[in-house]
Amino acid sequence: MIPTESDPASTASLYADNVMPTYGRFDIQLARGEGVRVWDESGREYLDFGAGIAVCALGHGHPRIVEALARQSRRLIHTSNLYQTRGGGLLAQRLNRYVGAPGKVFFCNSGAEANEGLFKLARRFGNATAPGGRFEVITFENSFHGRTLAGIAATGQEKVRKGFEPLMPGFRQVPLNDLGAVRAAVGPHTAAILVEPVQGEGGIRPADPAFLRGLRALCDEAGLLLMFDEIQCGLGRTGDWCGWKSVLGNDEVVPDAVSWAKGIAGGFPFGAFWASARVVDLAEGRRSAICDLLGPGMHATTYGGNPLGAAVSAAVFDVIEEQDLLGNARRMGARLVEGLRAIGSPMITAVRGYGLLVGFELAEDFPGPGSQDSPALAMVRRLHAAGLLSVPAGLRVVRLLPPLDVAADAIDAAVGCVRRALAA
Secondary structure, three states, X not given: OOOOOOOOOOHHHHHHHHOOOOOOOOOOOEEEEEEOEXXXXXXXXXXXXXXXXXXXXXXXXOHHHHHHHHHHHHHOOOOOOOOOOHHHHHHHHHHHHHHOOOEEEEEEOOHHHHHHHHHXXXXXXXXXXXXXXXXXXXXXXXXXXXXXXXXXXHOEOHHHOOOOOOOOOOEEEEOOOOHHHHHHHOOOOEEEEEEOXXXXXXXXXXXXXXXXXXXXXXXXXXXXXXXXXXXXOOOOOOOOOOHHHHHHOOOOOOOOEEEEOHHHHEOEOOEEEEEEOOEEEOOOOOEEEHHHOOOOOOOOOOOOOOHHHHHHHHHHHHHHHHOOHHHHHHHHHHHHHHHHHHHOOOOEEEEEEEOOEEEEEXXXXXXXXXXXXXXXXXXXXXXXXXXXXXXXXXXXXXXXXXOOOOXXXXXXXXXXXXXXXXXX
């Protein structure tokens, strides 16, 4: 029998019987969304401050995304990367403008793929500049860089590695914001340093501005690549196109490579990584721009940069620019942080973030004796009951990641949900 929407089996049973249990899904079956709100199959309404984990930059069902999907799908959906399409070239040019430095872009389909591109770039750089030696990438404790074999080896969280040993070699983790530890970890095999300017999965923990400046100086001194994972914090989420510029307060640091995904196309599967045009000396005696180190046949993807995805991404960026959503992210983020702090609950021990990448940290003893959940998970469940979708980050931090066009009334309503959940 052909499955249909009218199948009498519940959505939960369909998942239990047919979908691999790789996610700790909540018992909520979402059916539709509009703007910052979603509705489940029973018709219950929620404020969506998870936004698909910082993906739905313009919320749900935005007319400009719908229009771009319809228009481009009638024109040209996919060609493969054997050919050139104008939308991809224009989008790459735009990303160069957002970075503010010359370079080139590789398009892919997800954050994990974007980071895989950074890992390959680092190894290619290491082999090209010092044959037979440099392949290691220094990353940081509590970081998150994806679920591929290389991604979990790079990630500084034991929980994502367990059961997949032996780990891929070539990665070393050190404490975030400890420049001395980074310097001590640099060795003859080190090729690059990869850092999230703001750790998302790790609990909305930013790098110190002095630390980012120190990493740039160390990479210049030791001949390493400085790579930023901006999968979650990039492309508007922090109130700037580049999360590292929000942290620094300026553009004095320019990385050698950056990875992006999540909000890049507002929910359409898309990703990219950027590499600088900075010229480096190669061991064979010639020089090359970093962005030209991956030549024909060295890296590829079937779907990456397809005309449909490029059109949707361009539409998202158009709206962000036209409606000053970078400014809105800063203003509404400040309102959200102020509102959470004003709750004044001893159960909230810290509120931090940039723009609309916000987290609040809970006391270790929340929600009290008898709970089998971590403080963050217990709070997320209470927020569901209060009508707010959010995302846990580690054991004690709850992330709030609303669309970049969120309005003040939704921010205030979300703070009210948090207040009620704490009192539940």
